[in-house]
Structure formats: C-alpha cells, structure tokens
Amino acid sequence: MTIALIDANAFYVSCELLFQPWLRGRAAVAASNNDGCVVSRNDEAKRLGIKMGTPVFELRELVRRGEVTVFSSNYELYQSLSNRVMAILQEQAPRVFVYSIDEAFVDLAGVSDPEGWSRMIQQQILRSVGLPVGVGIGPTKTLAKLANWAAKRWKSRTGCVVDLRDPGRQEKLLRYAPAGEVWGIGPRLSKRLAEDLKIDTAWQLASADPKHLRRHFNVNVERTARELLGTACFPFQDAGPERKQMIISSRSFGNKVHALEDLQEAVAGFVSTAAGKLRSQGSLANCIQVFAKTSPFSAGEQYSGSRILAMPYPADDTRDLLRAALTGLKALYRPGYAYAKAGVILSQFAERGTITGDLFAPRPRPNSERLMAVMDAINLREGRGTVRFARERPVGAWSMKRELLTPAYTTSWQGLAKVSCQPARSA
Known part of the structure; x- marks a missing residue:
C-alpha cells in the first residue's frame, strides 16, 4: 500500500x-x-x-x-479554503481520508509514479487555490506523516515532497528523527519513552520490542512502532493513534455572561462541536460532563459548577447530547455570577458497530445516524454552522473576541474586495 x-x-x-x-x-x-x-x-x-x-x-x-x-x-x-483543497484531492485520488482542516491521507493504489503525482497535486492546489502544501509518501500512515515532517523541515532541498517507500531512506530518516516527531507520540509520551526505555529517536522506537511497548504504554504505541517498520496497523479510514478517549469543547467568553439563556446558547455550540468530533472518529459517548465557572482573576465572588450525566444509551446524536448537557447546565447554574467560561466533556467511548443492545434500555432515535451524516456533510461542504439546531446561535454575549479579524473573503458578499474606478483625467 x-x-x-x-x-x-x-x-x-x-x-x-x-x-x-x-x-x-x-x-x-x-x-x-x-x-x-x-x-x-x-x-x-x-x-x-x-x-x-x-x-x-x-x-x-x-x-x-x-x-x-x-x-x-x-x-x-479557513474552512472554505480547506473545502477547495479537499475537493481537488477527491477529484484526483481514488480514496481520500480528511484528517483535519489542513490534512488529508490519500490512497495512491494504482498510481504508477507517487512522487510525480504528489508534485502534480502540489502545483494544482497552488495554482487553483493559492495555498502551498507539503506531501509525505510512505507504505503506512505513520511513515507518510514522518515523511511529511521531513518534507517541510528540508523544504528547500525536497521541494516539500518526500518519498519514504525505499527501506534505506526509511532507516536514514528514522535514525535522525526524534521520537517526539512520530505521529501519536508527542512531547509528553516522548519524555516517558526517554526516561523509562532510553528511546530518543524514531529508529529506537521502531527497534523496541512491540510487546514490551504494549505492556509499558498501550496498544497504540505498539502499533506505531510496527508502522514505522512498514506494517500497516491503522486502517486507512481511521484517526489512528490520535483517536481520542475524551473530547473537550470549551472556551473562555469574549464578555462575561450572566443569564442562563446565554449560557445555554454557548453550551449548545460546544456540544455541537464535540458531537461532530465524536462522529468523525466513529465513537459513541456513554457520559457527558458540563461545566461553567467564573474567572479566577475577577474581583467578584467565585463559583465553579459541574454536572456529570450518564447517557441512557451510547450516543453520537447531537440532539441526545444536547438534551443531557442542558439538563446538567440548568442544575449547576447559579444566578448572580459573572460566568467567564463553560464547556462540555464527552467520555467513556464505545465504537460504533461493537455495541450490544440492552433489552430494557431506551432505544436510540430512528434514522439518527443518517440524519447526522447528512448534517455533517452539508456543514463540511457549505461551512460550519450552515445547518444547526435552534438552540445554537452563531453570535451572542458569549462570543469570542476577534479584534484582528479579516473579512470573510470567500463566504460573504460583504467580505468581497472592493475596486473603485475613476475616469482618467484629460490632459
């Protein structure tokens, strides 16, 4: 592959x-x-x-x-331009997995010259959208990620394209690359690898005993090490080692919030964001926590409230999660406080397709999966928040400050550049 x-x-x-x-x-x-x-x-x-x-x-x-x-x-x-980039990839590649707003994995099965294709797509995106991209090529998702890191690190030498299909090139880069640059490792885990197992480089990680890595850390670290050696362990349509076991959506408010209704609008937006992330990795949540608190730096009286609610069944439907979150918010809300931050936490995940039904538990909504898929597809194509629930408001007292915001050049008529023409002066 x-x-x-x-x-x-x-x-x-x-x-x-x-x-x-x-x-x-x-x-x-x-x-x-x-x-x-x-x-x-x-x-x-x-x-x-x-x-x-x-x-x-x-x-x-x-x-x-x-x-x-x-x-x-x-x-x-950013979402508008991301959609344009992803549309080009969808046109030019057999399979595409959109990993984030600025990243996508592409299956190059059947492409005879992967490096040539990569430089072609690089030029097409630059010409059609105007954005520079880097491309990493490898037999696994982890090696492709590492190749992309190398492409950007030495962009003047590589032209922002690195092909890691050759085992010799793989070993050369693995011996140089810090373990912390490997997909799914990061600073915290790389520190533990160095302290506990004296692993500092990607090559040392790849050479470690996979079973020992699983015992000492977790199965994802073992799979990452195997992927560095060219064995595919993360399915193509999968978030890989960064599949989250907890999803948090929260934000400090641009202005202090006092009314319950304003808090509900803010929390509804957080739930919508968290639910979208949950669905994107194919998970269902058994638990939701909602919280709201005042600023620790304000002179007034402090308050921090939180409620944890068990879902009646594992859910990724925004409606179910929203109902639970608003129930918890109403229970924790105390009038008279200037709230500075709120958020939701989804946890205790189960994977879709692995759930055994409970005969006595409430049944999920009919057609829930199809409805959420349609809503996500529209919002991905037309822009976040195009389809939303009535409780969500795009702007409120809680909205974040964006004092240095540029116009919405591609999604709003008001954001279009204005050109004025004046008649030439006669000599």
Whole structure:
C-alpha cells in the first residue's frame, strides 16, 4: 500500500496572506480563540523566535515596530479554503481520508509514479487555490506523516515532497528523527519513552520490542512502532493513534455572561462541536460532563459548577447530547455570577458497530445516524454552522473576541474586495 499525507503549510497564516499578498515575506501569526495565543506562524515568524502557544500580548512590541502581523482566527475563511483543497484531492485520488482542516491521507493504489503525482497535486492546489502544501509518501500512515515532517523541515532541498517507500531512506530518516516527531507520540509520551526505555529517536522506537511497548504504554504505541517498520496497523479510514478517549469543547467568553439563556446558547455550540468530533472518529459517548465557572482573576465572588450525566444509551446524536448537557447546565447554574467560561466533556467511548443492545434500555432515535451524516456533510461542504439546531446561535454575549479579524473573503458578499474606478483625467 502507498499512502500520501497532504498537509497545508502554516495553513491559517497562508490563508490570510493569500488575500493580503503585500505581507508575504514578512512575519505573520494567527491567534487562538479570544486572540489568546499563537496557533499558526510562517517561517519569518519562526525566525523571530515566536513559538507556538506564545501569548499574543507578548508580541505587542513587535507589532508596534511593524515586525509581525497578528490575525484573529478566521475560521469561516479557513474552512472554505480547506473545502477547495479537499475537493481537488477527491477529484484526483481514488480514496481520500480528511484528517483535519489542513490534512488529508490519500490512497495512491494504482498510481504508477507517487512522487510525480504528489508534485502534480502540489502545483494544482497552488495554482487553483493559492495555498502551498507539503506531501509525505510512505507504505503506512505513520511513515507518510514522518515523511511529511521531513518534507517541510528540508523544504528547500525536497521541494516539500518526500518519498519514504525505499527501506534505506526509511532507516536514514528514522535514525535522525526524534521520537517526539512520530505521529501519536508527542512531547509528553516522548519524555516517558526517554526516561523509562532510553528511546530518543524514531529508529529506537521502531527497534523496541512491540510487546514490551504494549505492556509499558498501550496498544497504540505498539502499533506505531510496527508502522514505522512498514506494517500497516491503522486502517486507512481511521484517526489512528490520535483517536481520542475524551473530547473537550470549551472556551473562555469574549464578555462575561450572566443569564442562563446565554449560557445555554454557548453550551449548545460546544456540544455541537464535540458531537461532530465524536462522529468523525466513529465513537459513541456513554457520559457527558458540563461545566461553567467564573474567572479566577475577577474581583467578584467565585463559583465553579459541574454536572456529570450518564447517557441512557451510547450516543453520537447531537440532539441526545444536547438534551443531557442542558439538563446538567440548568442544575449547576447559579444566578448572580459573572460566568467567564463553560464547556462540555464527552467520555467513556464505545465504537460504533461493537455495541450490544440492552433489552430494557431506551432505544436510540430512528434514522439518527443518517440524519447526522447528512448534517455533517452539508456543514463540511457549505461551512460550519450552515445547518444547526435552534438552540445554537452563531453570535451572542458569549462570543469570542476577534479584534484582528479579516473579512470573510470567500463566504460573504460583504467580505468581497472592493475596486473603485475613476475616469482618467484629460490632459
């Protein structure tokens, strides 16, 4: 099997610079919700020493001196451009698994020249959408991910395409790459690997005893090690080692919230987001937790409330999860407080297709799976929130701050660039 991982370079920032080309070659970053911290940065920002997660307020002096431009995250724009990229992949590849807003795995079965195809798709996306992408090729999803990392790390030498099908090239990269750069490992797990098993590189991870890795960590670490050796362990249409066992959707509010109705609107949006993530990885939730709290930095009286509710049956239907969350929110709500944050946590997952029915438990809604699939498909194609439940409101007192937001260039008539023409002056 040959798999390619297509990943947009500095996706959020690249989307912004596409409509502000005069900023190309200058440092730029995109901020998280409420303009909190850096979540995307271009190479010029990296050279200034700006790291992912840097609080935006720490960049004020650089902004004042004109050394960096900061954008609020324009999710509507990013999703629109992501849809265009994914549409090109769907047209040009036999099978595509959209992994995230800026990443997709592509099955290259039947493609005689994977590297040539990758450079073709790279140019087509750049020409049609205007976004640069990197491509990693390998016999497994984990090796394709690692190849993509190498493609971006040495982009001037690789042209942002790396083919890891050759075993010799695999070993060379595995001996160099830190274990923390392997898909599903990350900083925390790589620290444990180094401390407990003296594993520092991807090659050492691949060479470790798989059974020992399973006993010491979990089955996903074992599968990751096997994938590094070329054995496919994660199905193509699967979230892989990053399949979550808990999904959290929460946010600090742009303004303090006092009314229960405003809290309900915010929580409804969080439930919708969490339910979508749950369905995307093929899981069902047995438990939902809802919480709301005041700011620990405010001078007023503090309050933090939480409720955990068991679902009557494993569910991924937004309606079922929303009913439970609003029941919990009503129970924890206390009037008179200025709420600064709320959220929901889904947990105790079961996988769809593995559930044994309970004769005495309530039955799931008829046609639930089909309805949610249609709703997800429309929102993916037309933009998040195109189809939503009445309890959700796109804007409210709780909405996040986006003081540096650019126009919705591709999804709103008001966001279109304006061109004014004046008659030429006569000599």
